[in-house]
Amino acid sequence: MNMLIRSIVGLIILIVLLIVPHFLEFHHQDLLIFLTINVLVVASYRLVTLTGEWSLIHAVMMGVGGYTATLLFLNYELGMWFTLPTAGLLSAAVAALLCFPLLRMTQFYFLIGSFAAGEAIRLVWIQFLDPFGGTGGLSGVSPPMIGDIDFMDPIPYYYLALTVVSICLFLLYRIEKSRVGLTLHSVHWKAPLAESVGVDTWRYRALAFITGSFFVGIAGALKVHYIGTITPNQYGIGFMVFILIWVIVGGYNKFYGPIIGVIVLTMFDESIRGFDEIRPAIYGAVLILSILFLPLGLESIPGKLKAWFIGSEVVEPPLTDE
Secondary structure, X not given: OHHHHHHHHHHHHHHHHHHHHHHOOHHHHHHHHXXXXXXXXXXXXXXXXXXXXXXXXXXXXXXXXXXXXXXXXXXXXXXHHHXXXXXXXHHHHHHHHHHXXXXXXXXXXXXXXXXXHHHHHHHHHHHOHHXXXXXXXXXXXXXXXXXOEEOOOHHHHHHHHHHHHHHHHHHHHHHHHOHHHHHHHHHHHOHHHHHHOOOOHHHHHXXXXXXXXXXXXXXXXXXXXXXXXXXXXXXXXXXXXXXXXXXXXXXXXXXXHHHHHHHHHHHHHHHOOOOHHHHHHHHHHHHHHHHHHOXXXXXXXXXXXXXXXXXXXXXXXXXXXX
C-alpha cells in the first residue's frame, strides 16, 4: 500500500514538473531553471554534511565548474555535452587537492579553513584577467544545440536542466543508500567506533567532499550555459550563506529536506522581492525561528503532524554526536 501511495505521489510530482513551466511568465520560467539547478546544489552539499563536516567552499566549487565550462567553450568551442562532465571532474580534482590541508581539520576549524581556501580561489579569478576575466568575469557562453530545439528558450532549457538534475539526484540518492552512504553516516555519529572496526574516516570524509564537489561542478556548468556569463561575485560568501540557510531550514536528516528548503525559500524570496533593503534581516529571522521551533527543519513537519493526529510523541534523532 505504501509503495502504491509513493508511486502515485511520484507520478503527480512528475506531471506537475513537466507542465508547470507552460503556465508561468518568462521571469518565473527563469526562476524555475535556477531553482532546479539549486536543488542539485543543496543535494550535493548535503552529501558533504553526511560526515558531520560543514564547509564554506561549496559555492566556490560550483564556480570552479562554471569557469571550467566557460573556458572550454570560449577557447576550444567545446559543447555542453563535454563541458558538463569535465566541469564536474575538475571540481572534484580541486576538492581532492584541498583534502590534504583541509581534512587535517574538523568541525569549526574545517569550516574556517574551507572559507579561507574558497576565498583564495576567488582571489585568483579576480586577479587574473587572463584567462578568468578579473572582476568583470567572462561572457559569450551558449546553450547546446540539438536539431531545431532552441535552448535559448527557457522551457526547453528547463527540461534539459530537469533531466540532468534528476539523473544526478538519483545517483546521489543511490550513493547515500549504499554501503558507502551508511559508512558516511557512521563517520558522523560514531567516528571512534567506526575507526575501531577498520573504517578509514579520513578517506570517507574526502570521498564525500570530492563527490559533492563533482555534482556541484555540474550545477555550475548548467548555470553558466544558461545565463551565458560568469563572475567571481556570483560565488561569494553571500551565495554560500543562502545555501546554508536552504539546508538548515529544510532539514538535513532526510534526503529531501534540503530540497524542500530551497523550494520553499525560493518561493518565499519571490514574495518579498519588494523588500530588498531588509531581506538580510528577514532571512535572519527565518533562520532563528527555524532553529527555535523546527530544529530538524521543514522535513520534520509531516512527522509532527502525524504524531499530533495519533496523539503520540515523535522520537527525534539527536542533533549532536554525543
